[in-house]
Amino acid sequence: MTAATSAGVGVLASNDQGPAPERQVAKDILRRGAIALPVALLVGFIGWGPAGAASVGFAAALVLANFWLAAVLLGWAARISYGLLMGVALFGFLVRMGLIAVAVMAVRDQGWVEPVPLGATLVVTHLGLLFWETRFVSASLAFPGLKPSPEES
Amino acid sequence: MSALVLAQEAAAAGITDKGIAALTYGLGAIGPGIGIGYLVGQSVQAMARQPEAAGMVRTTMFLGIAFVEALALIGFVVFFLGQ
Numbered sequence: 001m002t003a004a005t006s007a008g009v010g011v012l013a014s015n016d017q018g019p020a021p022e023r024q025v026a027k028d029i030l031r032r033g034a035i036a037l038p039v040a041l042l043v044g045f046i047g048w049g050p051a052g053a054a055s056v057g058f059a060a061a062l063v064l065a066n067f068w069l070a071a072v073l074l075g076w077a078a079r080i081s082y083g084l085l086m087g088v089a090l091f092g093f094l095v096r097m098g099l100i101a102v103a104v105m106a107v108r109d110q111g112w113v114e115p116v117p118l119g120a121t122l123v124v125t126h127l128g129l130l131f132w133e134t135r136f137v138s139a140s141l142a143f144p145g146l147k148p149s150p151e152e153s
Numbered sequence: 154m155s156a157l158v159l160a161q162e163a164a165a166a167g168i169t170d171k172g173i174a175a176l177t178y179g180l181g182a183i184g185p186g187i188g189i190g191y192l193v194g195q196s197v198q199a200m201a202r203q204p205e206a207a208g209m210v211r212t213t214m215f216l217g218i219a220f221v222e223a224l225a226l227i228g229f230v231v232f233f234l235g236q
Contacts, residue, residue, distance in 0.1 A: 014204075016204070016208075018208055019208070022212070025212060067219065074214075074215060085193065089189055090186065090189055093189050094182075094186070097226075100229065105233075115233065116234065119230035122229075122230055123223070126219070126223050130219050130220060130223070134216065138212075140209060141206060141209060144207075144208025
């Protein structure tokens, strides 16, 4: 085994036993999602009636579950090894996209589903919550996850 | 004209619009897949070089993955609405 190869194996076998910042960020995204959800439901109800509100709620739940699942899986894998982290990140992406596809395709013919608010909520909630969250992420050495609250700093 | 011929050949081969839409979404998901692979590879390299910055890198990586995922999500929504 060459030095470069053994160094590569060492990197992939090492892990991070520190706290999982992904969970902290995902929990904050869930909190903000819960704040934004009533407004989204109201928009769905005004635009498409009860079916629109139900579709918006379903799509928002999918997006929030997707964030939470991603954070849990990445945090779990990073504690074991960076090699597993790489695998979980890529195959987790495929699995989560597959789960969203299965969930949406399973309900698309139901009477309470409106395709337009469902699809729009999937994209807008995902991107909106992410952009909103970036304002509160510190990503510094002292605070790797969220920015500290005024009491903490 | 050529599009018409392609559509006729696809119909003759038993390929439906739904099948073409699914294939297009699958092809579209390759881009985000490459993006996530590159992003995570670079993040692991950064964590290996500076283990004390691992938390910071993981936060950035998590947000990066979520942003890249949005592309695949947009592709899926277009596929879903286009059916």
